[in-house]
Amino acid sequence: xNLFLYLDRESPVHRLDPRTKIFLLLGSFVAAVLFFQPGxxxxxxxxxxxxGAVGRALGNLRRVWFLLLSxxxxxxxxxxxxxxxxxxxxxxxxxxxxxxGIGAAIKIDSxxxxxxxxxxxxxxxxxxxxxxxxxxPYQAAFAFSLAIRMVPTIIGTALAIRMVPTIIGTxxxxxEAQRSRGLDLESGGPVQRLRSHVPLLVPIFxxxxxxxxxxxxxxxxxxxxxxxxxxxxxEIGFHVADAFALILAGLILAMFIAIRFTG
Amino acid sequence: xxxxLTMWRHTKMVVLVALTAAVYxxxxxxxxxxxxxxxxxxxxxxxxxxxxxxxxxGPAGAWGSAFGNLIxxxxxxxxxxxxxxxxxxxxxxxxxxxxxxxxxxxxSGQALDARSTRQLLEYLLVAFLASLSCxxxxxxxxxxxGLVPFGVLAPIxxxxxxxxxAILGPFLLWLMYPRAKRWDILWxxxxxxxxxxxxxxxxVGAVLMWIGGIGGLVVxxxxxxxxxxxxxxxxxxxxTGLGVVAGVLPFLLLFxxxxxLA
Numbered sequence: 378x379n380l381f382l383y384l385d386r387e388s389p390v391h392r393l394d395p396r397t398k399i400f401l402l403l404g405s406f407v408a409a410v411l412f413f414q415p416g417x418x419x420x421x422x423x424x425x426x427x428x429g430a431v432g433r434a435l436g437n438l439r440r441v442w443f444l445l446l447s448x449x450x451x452x453x454x455x456x457x458x459x460x461x462x463x464x465x466x467x468x469x470x471x472x473x474x475x476x477x478g479i480g481a482a483i484k485i486d487s488x489x490x491x492x493x494x495x496x497x498x499x500x501x502x503x504x505x506x507x508x509x510x511x512x513x514p515y516q517a518a519f520a521f522s523l524a525i526r527m528v529p530t531i532i533g534t535a536l537a538i539r540m541v542p543t544i545i546g547t548x549x550x551x552x553e554a555q556r557s558r559g560l561d562l563e564s565g566g567p568v569q570r571l572r573s574h575v576p577l578l579v580p581i582f583x584x585x586x587x588x589x590x591x592x593x594x595x596x597x598x599x600x601x602x603x604x605x606x607x608x609x610x611x612e613i614g615f616h617v618a619d620a621f622a623l624i625l626a627g628l629i630l631a632m633f634i635a636i637r638f639t640g
Numbered sequence: 641x642x643x644x645l646t647m648w649r650h651t652k653m654v655v656l657v658a659l660t661a662a663v664y665x666x667x668x669x670x671x672x673x674x675x676x677x678x679x680x681x682x683x684x685x686x687x688x689x690x691x692x693x694x695x696x697x698g699p700a701g702a703w704g705s706a707f708g709n710l711i712x713x714x715x716x717x718x719x720x721x722x723x724x725x726x727x728x729x730x731x732x733x734x735x736x737x738x739x740x741x742x743x744x745x746x747x748s749g750q751a752l753d754a755r756s757t758r759q760l761l762e763y764l765l766v767a768f769l770a771s772l773s774c775x776x777x778x779x780x781x782x783x784x785x786g787l788v789p790f791g792v793l794a795p796i797x798x799x800x801x802x803x804x805x806a807i808l809g810p811f812l813l814w815l816m817y818p819r820a821k822r823w824d825i826l827w828x829x830x831x832x833x834x835x836x837x838x839x840x841x842x843x844v845g846a847v848l849m850w851i852g853g854i855g856g857l858v859v860x861x862x863x864x865x866x867x868x869x870x871x872x873x874x875x876x877x878x879x880t881g882l883g884v885v886a887g888v889l890p891f892l893l894l895f896x897x898x899x900x901l902a
Contacts, residue, residue: 381714406720410785441716452788459789459864477786485719485787492718516648517657521707524661528669528711586816589659589825593652601651 382437382496389618390432390498395507397619398499401428404626405491409484411637415476418483424629425490434497441493445486452485453478501525502611515607641900643827644734646835647699653830656697660704660733661711664689668712687804690733690774691767692812695752696820698737698827705733721788724781731899732774732801736766737827738902739849742842753817763813764806769853771801773895776856780892783864783884790884791864794857837900845902852895860888 390398405425412418429435438445456478462471499507505522509515596602647653667686689708694701709729713722741747746765748758775797783790820826828836839845861867863883 382716410720413786444716455789455792459791461866481786481788484785485721488719488721489717492713492722493716496714496718514648516654517703520654520657520661520703521711523655523658524665524704524707525711525714527658527662528665583816583819586659586820586825587823589652589655590823593655596655597651601654602649 381501382440382493383500384434384437384497386433388431388433388498390428390434390494392618393498393622394613394615394619395499395503396511396613397615397622398495399504399507399511400623401626402491402495404630406488408630408633409487409491411633412484413477413480415480415483417633417636418480418487421633422483422487422490425487425494429490429494429497432494432498434494437493437497438490441489445489448485448489449482452482456481503613506609506611506613509607509609510613516602519601641734642837643831643835644699644702647703647827647831649835650830652825653697653700653827656693656700656825656827657703657707660689660693660697660701661707663693664705664708665711668708669715684800685804685808687732687771687801688808688812690729691736691770691805692809692816694733694736694770695740695766695813696816696826698831699734700827701737702730702733706730720785721778721782724778727781728774728778728797731777732770734899735770735773735849738899739766739769739846742846742902744843744846751817753814755814760810763810767805767809768802769850771805772798772853772857773849774801776853776860776888776892776895779860780856780885780888783860784882789864790860790888794860794864798857839901842902845898845900848894848898849902850898852891852893852898856888856891856895859891860884863887 393401405421408421409418412421426435429438453475457470457474460471460474460477462473462475462477464472466472466475501522505518505525508521509518664686667689668684686708690701690705693704697704706726706729709725710722713719713725740762741749743762743765746762748756748762750756750759752759775794778797779788779790779794782788782793821829824830
């Protein structure tokens with residue numbers, strides 16, 4: 378099971394610089410917040426789906442279809458009840474409110490789809506390096522990157538990304554120690570087995586905390602925070618395709634802005 | 641709020657940011673499938689993490705909460721709301737350590753593992769304001785862009801945050817504090833006193849934070865639901881305009897000012 382959404386495929390979108398994809402993501406958010414009417418938002422969603430198809434990222438829609446459907450439903454209902462309108466339909470619901478709710482639903486789903494395409498086509502390392510190149514302080518980007526790497530180890534899913542072997546060792550050691558004290562992890566149904574894992578959490582959690590000092594010392598011994606300029610094994614750079622993508626996205630955004638302000 | 645920036649000088653604090661973020665995200669992610677408002681909030685027992693880790697790790701808990709929430713959004717809900725989620729969760733992790741011991745007679749003045757009724761009351765108060773401020777910031781942001789009504793989102797986030805922090809928090813805090821102290825990873829032991837902001841009258845900041853937080857929630861919900869103009873025993877008419885944004889903004893500014901002064 379892959380915890381993260383990244384799809385390791387060959388596509389023009391995969392090859393783009395992560396900074397380009399961050400700008401495209403932000404551009405899609407700007408285009409989405411320009412509108413409240415369903416029409417232009419549906420056009421934006423169509424553009425995003427085309428972008429996702431080029432990036433061979435739409436397979437991930439299967440993982441979030443229920444979420445997108447739920448968003449559409451809840452958003453439509455809540456805005457229908459809350460939004461002001463002059464054409465009553467039923468109870469507090471007006472035609473204007475319903476229309477506003479449908480628009481909000483498409484808007485939120487468009488943003489989620491845009492985020493999904495970004496995450497499906499950009500590796501975590503690329504996102505972090507892109508942030509550093511965009512002048513996000515190295516320490517903050519490092520903490521973010523380290524946290525992402527630690528997440529699967531804490532969840533206990535070893536297959537997603539690189540593991541920290543010491544923490545896997547911790548889990549195994551703690552589990553063995555608890556078993557030797559009579560903890561039965563195998564028998565019972567799913568709920569019983571889930572409950573029997575609870576005693577493992579506290580020592581694993583505390584052991585991870587206890588390693589904070591060692592991890593900090595290990596980082597400093599490797600020169601963490603010593604110099605201002607750092608090199609990276611992973612190289613990124615702007616190419617012709619990036620310029621083309623940014624110009625195309627700029628034109629599309631300009632078109633949406635024109636539609637918004639000229640009616 | 642100087643310590644929010646100066647903490648990055650300490651490698652141990654950087655590691656604590658990562659640790660907080662990883663733990664927060666790791667508990668958030670498996671429960672993404674049980675949404676309360678799809679795309680914006682779900683059942684979140686992980687909400688205990690920002691409050692407890694804030695009290696232990698100070699600004700590292702604040703940054704860690706912000707990063708952890710963003711990482712959680714990387715599992716299918718990344719959107720414009722993630723920006724406000726980042727800011728809201730930063731303050732969710734900032735309020736507890738900023739407010740602790742600065743509420744005059746309401747503060748216990750005891751160590752974090754005192755296990756007294758007064759300390760529990762102080763914990764519940766800071767957890768409540770942290771939950772509230774996070775909710776107001778996120779709900780204000782998503783209402784600004786017409787995504788989810790303030791009147792729906794703010795109360796749900798407030799309750800969702802507070803219930804987890806109130807039920808699980810005291811036990812986690814009492815469990816972790818003695819160990820964190822023994823292992824020298826409390827933020828007050830890592831950072832130098834000169835790196836931490838010292839306000840001459842922190843209670844003024846605390847009062848402003850309370851007024852800003854509660855005022856923002858009450859005014860926002862009243863405008864969003866139309867309650868402010870409703871007749872008794874009748875629903876009011878809600879709004880899709882900038883009423884909520886304009887009404888809540890002064891309270892948000894008051895809250896931010898309070899954070900600087902506390």
